Amino acid sequence: MFGLRTYRRLVSLLQSGALLGPTLPYIVTRVLTIFHYLFGLGGAAPNYEHIRQRYLGTVFREEGLSLLRTAASFGIQMHFFFVCVKMKPGHLKRCGKKAFAIAISSVIVPYLLLNELKKVFKVEDDYTIEGIGFYTSVDYINVIISISSFPVVGSILAELRLLNTELGRLTMSTSLIADLGSSFYVVVYTIVTVSRNMHLGVLEAASKMVGYVFLLAFLFSVFQPWIRWIVRRTPKGGRVWEGHVIMVILVVIAMGAFSDSFLSSHWEASVYLGLLVPDGPPLGTALIERGEFIPAELLVPLTYLIAGRWIDFTSFIHPRMSIALLLYMFAGYTVKTLAAMVPAIYFNMPVRNAALLGLMLSFTGVVQIASCMGFADAYIGSPILEPEAYAALIVSGVCITAISSSLVAIFYDPLSSDHVMGCRTVQHLMPQAELRLVAPMLNEDPVPHVLNLLEASSADEQTPICVYVLHLVELMGRATSTIIAHKNRKGQLDAHQMDRLHNVFINYEQTKKGIVAVQPFTAVSPYKSMQHDICSLSIEKNVHFVVVPYPRKELGANPELHQATRSIISNVLTQVGTNLSNDGLF
Known part of the structure; x- marks a missing residue:
């Protein structure tokens, strides 16, 4: 207290x-x-x-x-x-x-x-x-x-x-x-x-x-x-x-x-x-x-x-x-x-x-x-x-x-991993199994780097990739945080509150049909606790890899974002990759 x-x-x-x-x-x-x-x-x-x-x-x-x-x-x-x-x-x-x-x-x-x-x-x-x-x-x-x-x-x-x-x-x-x-x-x-x-x-x-x-x-x-x-x-x-x-x-x-x-x-x-x-x-x-x-x-x-x-x-x-x-x-x-x-x-x-x-x-x-x-x-x-x-x-x-x-x-530790069993990393991925990764982003700057990563993965129909694109939006003018799934279980898209960041990956999915699947999400939460949304989505979807664009302090990144990224690296039970590009704040 x-x-x-x-x-x-x-x-x-x-x-x-x-x-x-x-x-x-x-x-x-x-x-x-x-x-x-x-x-x-x-x-x-x-x-x-x-x-x-x-x-x-x-x-x-x-x-x-x-x-x-x-x-x-x-x-x-x-x-x-x-x-x-x-x-x-x-x-x-x-x-x-x-x-x-x-x-x-x-x-x-x-x-x-x-x-x-x-x-x-x-x-x-x-x-x-x-x-x-x-x-x-x-x-x-x-x-x-x-x-x-x-x-x-x-x-x-x-x-x-x-x-x-x-x-x-x-x-x-x-x-x-x-x-x-x-x-x-x-x-x-x-x-x-x-x-x-x-x-x-x-x-x-x-x-x-x-x-x-x-x-x-x-x-x-x-x-x-x-x-x-x-x-x-x-x-x-x-x-x-x-x-x-x-x-x-x-x-x-x-x-x-x-x-x-x-x-x-x-x-x-x-x-x-x-x-x-x-x-x-x-x-x-x-x-x-x-x-x-x-x-x-x-x-x-x-x-x-x-x-x-x-x-x-x-x-x-x-x-x-x-x-x-x-x-x-x-x-x-x-x-x-x-x-x-x-x-x-x-x-x-x-x-x-x-x-x-x-x-x-x-x-x-x-x-x-x-x-x-x-x-x-x-x-x-x-x-x-x-x-x-x-x-x-x-x-x-x-x-x-x-x-x-x-x-x-x-x-109360929301990031407690006591209930998670087994290893969920790329190393322990079975042959010809689907690779699942989470790509959280605050803006459109890291999009090209994530797309380049998907291209470099050399995915095909035998080894597909599922990308959970999580657009992080700061909680302002609201009292309740929320996480919005823009695609239902039948694969139908709900364009409500979707933006250009999501549309880029949806278009990429259409060009790589049957090879890359995209699940768009939007998380509205405070900067200082955004890691909870990323970690909970990683646990819920059993992902193997999390791509976290690293907030550069020298480029004016919010200190709360830097702390949230460090929390993700220390708490999530998957492999974490950090994007150290110079043109993105997050």
């Missing part, structure tokens, strides 16, 4: 915020009190409440806090929009029964069990639980534990370099299903609960319903046709006009203000807007490249800092209840892991991988922290979560992710 840049920063910012908050004057008071009694200083001992009020009144002034809260809210709103731009609800059609079964089990089972377990908390006459807050806060805690946040899971898997592994893709599909389903439930539950418990008037409840109707009308009558028009107007391979990008971001900001006034939360409209923007190029990639940096690198960390500032360790006046809440949450995450394991094992997944899948679905991050901040926000007038319960939630969430990510990093 401490190897993850995002979580190192998250923990440091939470710690900084906690120390800058009420905890700092408490520590100063204790130190001054010790000096007061050790050196026999005259007068009264330092008063904590006096020091606390002067410190908070000086460092955290009301106008400054208001500005920080506004910036953090804007950062969360834009962050959720960009995260949803990378998502594609259409991916649900490609998710199999396994992903749906794991998602349903990992959400419903822990929620129902925690709903029964919450009876151990005693509800007072004023509908509150001592040390936790309003009794409905336990229901929201159950939802936080049960859901698997798609953006949080995706960001941590990307840093662990597991996004394009078999288990990583299954985890992303499962979390996408769980996130969309639970989000719909939370919206409905929030409207009903808030309307019932906050005693909204008829006009206020009606305004929320009218707000949702207006939002749906705007989304499908105005925003979606406009987005499609922008995509159609952009030439293939061209860049989206800067004005369109700015206008889309301005619409998101305006709808955020509308959402804050008429919907359940200020970021809700941003989520729906992001889901309607097509992922990848041209528009999705342009929005991510030009608009994601400031929210992700400046405003979201500010949210962590504010979240840490709300952690007040001096508010732990009910330690037994805080410990009980921590145990309650750890029990929930344990049940969640087991609930994900059962259907995974039913679908013939190894127990070890099933356990790691459950741990991946337990990752927490900015979504859970933002939810906790909303429940404990004293500025909304009636927070439903006590400060000590809020601190327990934040601490337990960080600890759960620390444990889960560390176990996944230690025990």
